[in-house]
Amino acid sequence: MRSANMPKSTRSLALISEPDVETVFERLREAMPGRTKNAKGPKGQPDAYRSCISCMLSAQSLDSNTAKAARALFALAASPEEMLALEDEAIAQAIKPCGLYNMKTRNIRKFNQALLAEHGGVVPDTRSGLLSLPGIGRKCADIVMSFTFGADVIAVDTHVHRVCNRIGLTDAKTAEKTAEQIEQRAPDWAMADGHFWLIQFGKRVCTSRSPKCDRCPVSDLCLWYQRETDAGATS
Numbered sequence: 589m590r591s592a593n594m595p596k597s598t599r600s601l602a603l604i605s606e607p608d609v610e611t612v613f614e615r616l617r618e619a620m621p622g623r624t625k626n627a628k629g630p631k632g633q634p635d636a637y638r639s640c641i642s643c644m645l646s647a648q649s650l651d652s653n654t655a656k657a658a659r660a661l662f663a664l665a666a667s668p669e670e671m672l673a674l675e676d677e678a679i680a681q682a683i684k685p686c687g688l689y690n691m692k693t694r695n696i697r698k699f700n701q702a703l704l705a706e707h708g709g710v711v712p713d714t715r716s717g718l719l720s721l722p723g724i725g726r727k728c729a730d731i732v733m734s735f736t737f738g739a740d741v742i743a744v745d746t747h748v749h750r751v752c753n754r755i756g757l758t759d760a761k762t763a764e765k766t767a768e769q770i771e772q773r774a775p776d777w778a779m780a781d782g783h784f785w786l787i788q789f790g791k792r793v794c795t796s797r798s799p800k801c802d803r804c805p806v807s808d809l810c811l812w813y814q815r816e817t818d819a820g821a822t823s
């Protein structure tokens with residue numbers, strides 16, 4: 589069985605049964621920490637406005653660079669009015685560490701304009717409201733819903749996407765599709781903490797390059813593991 593240097597794109601693209609989905613979540617609940625009382629979103633921001641902006645900054649950026657860019661930007665402005673008073677050049681300069689800064693500057697301006705025009709400057713607390721804002725996709729909307737508004741939502745980042753599709757909890761090619769499928773397939777009791785179990789499992793066990801299948805609590809249910817084991821037996 590191949591367990592090292594596995595390419596990120598390797599996925600099962602098949603589904604395990606509904607009872608097995610339940611079993612996977614039961615085992616992850618046993619093995620991984622859930623939501624802590626003061627859980628902060630991956631971007632660690634204290635309010636919905638800054639969480640949205642940080643999430644926009646995080647696209648194709650390392651967490652450390654996103655944090656640097658967010659610190660510099662929020663030192664200049666921390667509300668829609670203050671943000672719109674800034675020149676584009678000032679925003680771009682502040683967020684340079686996170687890359688794609690011209691595109692992100694345009695998105696930040698459009699986001700703030702829409703937030704003021706359509707929501708009176710207050711970040712909406714519904715997924716549809718968040719998704720209506722320029723620059724906010726499903727991942728950002730769900731992170732804000734979960735971490736800022738405390739909703740029982742499994743936000744899908746790169747770790748959650750990888751784990752779900754290796755095991756066969758979902759069979760989606762994009763994180764957005766994974767989010768739609770996992771919402772349909774996860775048991776209700778797993779919605780509050782599911783994101784936390786999956787993300788920690790992805791960081792500690794089912795890692796991108798070298799998944800630790802030999803000590804994985806769901807290897808008997810994992811479609812990727814089964815496929816690799818079968819491939820190893822016939823080669």
Ligand code: SF4
Pocket residue numbers: 754755793794795799800801804805806807810811812813
């Ligand atoms: S057996 Fe476990 S660690 Fe290995 S790919 Fe499957 S879920 Fe990931």
